[in-house]
Every structure is written in structure tokens, then in C-alpha cells.
Amino acid sequence: MRQLFLCLLLLLGLSSVAFAQSTAARLSPEQFGYRRLVVMFGRDSVQVLLMSKKGEEQLKKPLLLWE
Incomplete structure (x- = not known):
């Protein structure tokens, strides 16, 4: 029963509509x-x-760079 529920959940999840950013x-x-x-x-x-x-756009301020 648990496996059937998981399979149905997977199928519903894969068949749902997907949206992406344009x-x-x-x-x-x-x-x-x-x-x-x-x-x-x-x-x-x-x-x-x-x-x-x-x-404050043109004021010089310290800049820290690290990797």
C-alpha cells in the first residue's frame, strides 16, 4: 500500500504543470x-x-576581497 501511494505521488508530481522564470x-x-x-x-x-x-555614491570606502 505504501509503495502504491509513493508511485501515485511520483506520477502526480511528474505530471503537474511546471512554471519557470521568463x-x-x-x-x-x-x-x-x-x-x-x-x-x-x-x-x-x-x-x-x-x-x-x-x-554616498561617489564617496570612497574600503573594499574587502576574499576567496
Whole structure:
């Protein structure tokens, strides 16, 4: 009985309608309020996303990088 219930549950789960995110509305980080910077780290470039409060966008602040 337990195996029959699990098989039915599996079939119902696999046959249900699946929804996915659409790729039509791809938003950039800038639209979410982030700034994208490219920092050279040795010979590699590292992309950094920064979020600042209003009025503090151009203030220099320390940046910590770790692996």
C-alpha cells in the first residue's frame, strides 16, 4: 500500500504543470540600485557590485576581497 501511494505521488508530481522564470525581462544590476565596477586583482579582473545609500555614491570606502 505504501509503495502504491509513493508511485501515485511520483506520477502526480511528474505530471503537474511546471512554471519557470521568463528570460524576456532580464534586468541589469543597475536597475536594482547596484553599481558594477571592474577591479584588477593581479592579472585578473574581478567584477564587483556595490550598493550605496543616496548621496554616498561617489564617496570612497574600503573594499574587502576574499576567496
